[in-house]
Every structure is written in C-alpha cells, then in structure tokens.
Amino acid sequence: EIVLTQSPGTLSLSPGERATLSCRASQSVSSSFLAWYQQKPGQAPRLLIYGASSRASGIPDRVSGSGSGTDFTLTISRLEPEDFAVYYCQFYGGIPKTFGQGTKVEIK
Amino acid sequence: EVQLVESGGGLVQPGGSLRLSCVASGFTFSTYWMSWVRQTPGKGLEWVANIKEDGSEKYYAESVKGRFTISRDNAKDALYLQMNSLRAEDTAVFYCARGGSWYFDWGQGTLVTVSS
Numbered sequence: 001e002i003v004l005t006q007s008p009g010t011l012s013l014s015p016g017e018r019a020t021l022s023c024r025a026s027q028s029v030s031s032s033f034l035a036w037y038q039q040k041p042g043q044a045p046r047l048l049i050y051g052a053s054s055r056a057s058g059i060p061d062r063v064s065g066s067g068s069g070t071d072f073t074l075t076i077s078r079l080e081p082e083d084f085a086v087y088y089c090q091f092y093g094g095i096p097k098t099f100g101q102g103t104k105v106e107i108k
Numbered sequence: 109e110v111q112l113v114e115s116g117g118g119l120v121q122p123g124g125s126l127r128l129s130c131v132a133s134g135f136t137f138s139t140y141w142m143s144w145v146r147q148t149p150g151k152g153l154e155w156v157a158n159i160k161e162d163g164s165e166k167y168y169a170e171s172v173k174g175r176f177t178i179s180r181d182n183a184k185d186a187l188y189l190q191m192n193s194l195r196a197e198d199t200a201v202f203y204c205a206r207g208g209s210w211y212f213d214w215g216q217g218t219l220v221t222v223s224s
Contacts, residue, residue, distance in 0.1 A: 035210040044203055044214035045153070056212070088153055092209040095167050099153040 002026055002091045004100035012108040019076040021103045023089035028069045033093030036065055036074045039102075040085045048087075049074065079105070110134035110213045112204045117218030124194050124222070130187040130204030130215055138162075138182040141208025144189050146200035147217070154200075157189065158208045172198075194222045 003026040013019055023034070031052035037045035047056040049065035052072060062077040076083050084107050089100040116128040128144070143158040157168045157178040166178050177190040187204055199222050205211035 033209070037211075044217055045211070046214070047210060047212055050210040090153075090210065096169050097155040097158075097209070099155070101152050 001096055002029060002094070002098050004089050004091055004098055006087075006089060006100035006103045008103060009101075010104045010106060012106050013079055014108045015079050015081055017079050019074075019079055019083070019105055021074040021087055021105070023067075023072040023074070023100050025070045025072070025091060029091055029093055031068045031072070033091055034065075034067070034072050035090045035092060037088045037090065038083075038085045039088065045088060076105075110206065112206065112213060112215035114202065114204050114215040114218040117202065117220045119221045119223065120194055121224050122194060122196060122222055125190070125192045126194065126220060128189040128191065128202055128204075128218060128220075132185045132187065132204075132206070135206065137180075137185040140206050140212075142180060142187045143205045143208055143211060144178060144187075145203045145205050145211065145214075146198075146220075147203065148200045156202070159187070160208070191220070194220075196222050198222050 005024045007022045034052040036049040038048050039045040048059050053065045064075050066073050084105050086102045086104045088102050091098050111133045114130045120126050144156040146156050147153050159166045159178045163180050175193045179188045201217040201219050203217045204215040206213040
C-alpha cells in the first residue's frame with residue numbers, strides 16, 4: 001500500500017501569497033496516478049488536479065501541480081479568499097487507492 | 109450539471125446492516141466507473157469500493173471486504189452500497205463519486221453512525 005504524507009499540516013498565509021503544499025509517497029509512483037482535491041467545511045472534496053499536473057475542468061491556472069517519483073507539489077500562485085481550505089493528495093495507481101492526511105491552508 | 113445524491117445513511121447498531129444509494133444525473137452514468145469513499149475526523153478520506161461501467165469488476169478496501177457489496181443499476185442511474193456486519197469504526201460520511209481512479213465529482217455525502 002502506498003502511504004502519502006502531506007506537509008505541512010497547516011499553512012498560514014495571507015491573500016495574494018504563494019502556497020506550496022507537499023505530498024510524499026512511501027515509494028516511487030508514476031506521476032500519472034496522483035490527484036489533488038480541495039475541501040471546504042461542510043462540503044465534499046473537489047477535484048483540482050489529476051495526472052499530477054493536469055487541471056480539472058474549471059480550475060484556474062493559478063493552481064498547478066508538479067512532481068515525480070515520491071515528491072509531488074500543489075502550488076497556488078496567488079491565494080484568493082476562496083482558496084483557504086483543506087487540500088488532499090490521492091494515489092490511484094492500484095488497489096487500495098490512498099489519500100494523504102491533508103494540509104489546511106488558513107488565513108494568517 | 110453533474111449531480112450525485114446519496115441517501116440511506118443513519119444510526120445503526122453494531123452488527124447491523126444498511127444500504128446506501130446514490131442517484132446520478134447530468135452525465136451518461138453507464139459509461140463511468142463509480143466509487144464510494146468515506147471520511148472520518150480521525151482517519152480522513154478512505155476509498156471503500158469501486159465498480160466498472162457494466163458492473164463486471166468490483167474492488168474493495170481490505171477493511172470492508174466480505175462485509176460491503178457495491179452494485180449499480182444503469183437503467184436507474186443508481187449506485188448502491190450494501191453494508192453488513194457494521195462496526196463502530198465504520199462510522200463516517202460516505203460519498204458517492206464519479207470515476208474509478210481520480211474522482212471527477214462527489215455527492216454531498218450521507219452520514220452513517222454505528223453505535224448502540
């Protein structure tokens with residue numbers, strides 16, 4: 001089973017700042033099988049990125065994903081008020097599909 | 109607009125059963141893998157099961173294998189999760205999701221509470 005470890009647990013930033021979120025896999029994985037989701041309180045997760053770097057429909061280009069091997073990154077270039085939420089990475093290259101524990105991006 | 113509407117959650121005693129349903133609209137249901145994912149405050153997001161477009165392939169998390177059964181009715185655009193022998197640790201919000209790898213869309217979730 002691939003274990004995903006996200007860091008930091010909480011990121012305190014101001015609107016307009018750059019957010020860099022990390023997701024580390026317990027073993028090397030194909031970048032084709034890494035996704036990112038955003039979740040706001042009381043809502044279901046929303047797909048942001050799949051295939052490590054492909055934006056889902058309707059996701060603005062200030063959101064980007066990168067990485068390979070064991071290290072993956074979600075970057076939000078300029079935080080907007082609606083970006084403050086919890087972010088999860090997911091590996092879907094096998095069974096079981098696994099999620100990281102999440103990174104909360106909060107307003108500083 | 110894609111919509112996934114779950115129902116069937118509630119309070120059930122340990123050892124009991126529950127059947128979750130998810131009705132889909134806004135896309136051609138029969139052409140997508142579908143999945144169930146659950147979320148707890150303690151364990152976060154956990155994939156539960158998924159099912160191929162025609163129902164011919166089904167996969168389960170080890171934690172639910174032998175107790176849960178995923179199924180679908182493409183004529184009704186519906187996905188189901190039959191949950192038997194429920195345990196306290198199954199308490200979670202259960203989400204229906206479109207896709208078998210990454211999840212394009214999610215329902216609003218239905219809360220399952222297993223407690224005596």
